[in-house]
């Protein structure tokens with residue numbers, strides 16, 4: 001008996017018998033020059049009804065505390081920032097995380113055109129689950145991490161790592177195709193842009 | 196330039212006034228238009244219903260009838276689209292290399308009326324006079340298959356006396372769709388009902404389009420509703436002048452009662 | 457659990473019923489117009505949209521044309537990354553694989569991310585028969601599942617429901633499968649989304665096994681991609697210990713960088729956003745992060761049938777954005793259920809016959825469920841020429857009946873028309889007959905079109921389909937051809 005694998009591959013080959021595999025794939029166009037990328041990034045993130053604050057490296061500690069406003073936060077082990085009263089994630093269970101209000105992470109890349117932050121879950125961002133279960137996500141992006149558009153991000157990112165692309169808070173268009181924020185993921189996304 | 200009129204089977208059998216209007220209009224613009232007698236139909240009814248084998252002799256008749264003309268002008272976006280985009284499918288199916296070559300060479304010579312006027316003759320003011328409130332429905336095939344763009348509007352805007360009003364949701368299909376109008380009559384009518392409503396909302400006296408088959412559908416609904424809006428092919432409006440306008444109490448449409456008495 | 461499409465009538469019959477549902481008509485018109493406008497706006501923002509579409513179509517077409525190579529590469533990359541790869545020839549085989557993996561972990565429930573492939577194979581019903589509950593976690597899927605309903609849209613399976621209906625479903629049905637809806641639940645979409653959040657959370661936190669699909673599978677890196685909005689996808693892809701992804705073989709793209717045009721095209725075409733809230737990518741098992749047992753089921757189920765069709769192959773480029781549904785004038789009025797498949801709308805009208813063939817009457821009716829207006833092709837981000845494939849599938853339907861002992865009336869009529877249209881003398885003869893009929897109609901008809909032309913009102917027999925709602929102009933007494941002959945092209949006699 002042939003295996004499903006061999007059978008499917010055989011069907012594919014016979015379906016394409018005589019079909020030339022050569023297809024000229026036109027390159028995807030580049031985005032036009034948008035000028036100040038950080039400004040565009042901030043504007044586009046705000047369009048998703050996420051909150052955005054800009055600050056200097058010296059202001060960061062204070063600003064994060066202000067945004068958390070007393071809420072308890074989980075932080076990844078490599079955050080590199082002192083967050084008062086926070087819990088460092090060393091393998092918290094989902095149930096434990098469900099009892100924590102907020103999470104503070106850094107990011108790998110910010111995409112200006114689409115207002116997206118991408119996490120590649122290095123030690124300064126932590127496991128995927130910690131930026132998912134708590135209801136408030138404070139994400140620190142360095143202005144040097146902001147790129148123009150999707151292709152720039154793809155070129156920088158390593159597919160061997162798990163990636164989470166985040167564009168605004170959790171949302172749905174499932175009711176009458178109208179967007180409402182706040183379903184399963186964090187209902188509030190606060191992006192801090194450091195420059 | 197040798198110019199042939201492809202009147203289309205629908206116009207030939209059901210709307211001869213449109214064909215006459217094209218002849219009158221082109222002559223007025225100095226074009227000596229010919230009507231090749233061997234022509235019948237572009238084959239679209241068969242192709243769009245899936246009868247490709249049946250379409251082969253029809254397409255063959257088409258290319259034979261129009262061989263040797265520099266331009267083939269047709270008052271139908273849909274039939275021009277058929278010649279330019281569908282005949283190759285039929286020819287491929289026939290396996291006849293001669294037909295394939297003929298089709299490839301005939302398609303590009305085929306023009307929808309507004310394309311011929313604007314692109315080939317280079318006119319937008321055709322010297323027409325039509326003192327009525329008119330709205331224009333861009334039919335799907337002229338809009339999306341051919342891409343005639345705003346050529347019909349430019350032609351209409353240049354008509355003296357004519358008031359052109361925008362049709363809301365103009366680019367939405369009217370629901371005709373050839374045999375779709377019969378095979379899925381309920382859906383076709385539901386689409387037509389919305390189109391008719393948008394037409395009525397404009398307060399126009401006349402709905403104009405470049406395809407009589409779509410107009411037959413929308414006009415049939417407007418008539419049933421006693422909406423007081425008539426439908427006219429673009430060619431008939433462009434052919435109207437002060438002279439013809441004076442002869443009747445309204446736009447000329449269809450076979451009028453006294454025409455042949 | 458949800459219902460089934462099995463036994464659905466052919467499209468015209470199903471459409472007639474749907475067209476009479478006033479609330480459905482209103483819900484659909486509202487939703488499709490909302491999303492159309494949003495899409496048009498964000499697509500209009502991208503100056504190079506057409507070039508992007510060409511790139512997207514190219515990426516998918518190239519992957520399809522060398523599919524065997526890419527599938528082997530994908531398998532290799534996945535295994536290297538720690539995933540277990542399975543192959544499924546058909547729905548039954550795929551369902552069985554998922555059930556076996558779930559059973560090997562002794563679970564009686566799985567959580568699911570919205571996935572067209574698992575809907576297509578009827579996975580939930582299969583698992584239910586095996587004693588495993590499959591919880592849909594996407595909001596719209598939850599609405600469908602709780603309401604014992606069927607999906608009617610690719611992106612928003614509950615598009616046919618409005619907020620008041622959703623509130624009612626949540627109030628009456630949530631309690632039976634977990635945390636009930638709050639007593640004071642309003643029909644405010646934010647409140648409804650909140651109720652879904654509360655209801656699902658406990659299921660996410662306890663689930664051991666998750667089932668997903670994938671929007672893309674990158675061959676050279678073994679990366680799967682899930683594009684979503686709510687975060688239910690992230691929950692399923694991250695929290696459970698075991699993840700099973702059912703992936704149609706047409707989801708493959710060759711390289712990581714091929715994701716570029718796709719991730720720019722999909723959100724703008726789909727939800728009308730510059731980017732969807734969440735996109736997750738993972739490559740096999742990531743130690744210490746997320747599921748530590750990862751299965752990928754590569755599914756054929758008719759895809760190789762479609763692949764063999766030279767005209768229809770392009771339908772496999774589809775990225776399920778549903779833009780074609782949202783602009784379709786037929787879909788807008790009939791809704792998705794009339795198509796009798798999890799793939800409704802223009803793409804469903806070609807994909808179903810391509811995957812399944814046209815031997816059953818219901819599937820054979822789908823290619824005709826279109827006026828060929830071309831709006832679908834205009835918006836499709838991967839440039840699938842849906843109207844051309846529709847026509848080709850119509851030809852497949854006609855060809856499947858060529859050997860019938862008793863041909864259909866339509867076939868007889870088309871043959872007669874082809875005969876008349878093959879020779880202008882025959883056509884002239886037919887026109888004289890129709891002119892005679894027109895003369896009779898003009899004499900006896902009391903209906904006239906605006907402008908004065910005689911017309912027929914309601915007629916019996918085959919003309920009833922037309923004249924039920926549309927007056928039919930009487931044929932003119934003289935055809936254009938006859939006029940041209942009589943007047944020598946308008947030079948003599950009555951010239952106008």
Ligand code: SF4
Pocket residue numbers: 725773774775776777778779780781803832835836837838839840
């Ligand atoms: S056919 Fe094109 S428009 Fe329709 S769902 Fe697929 S990708 Fe989107």
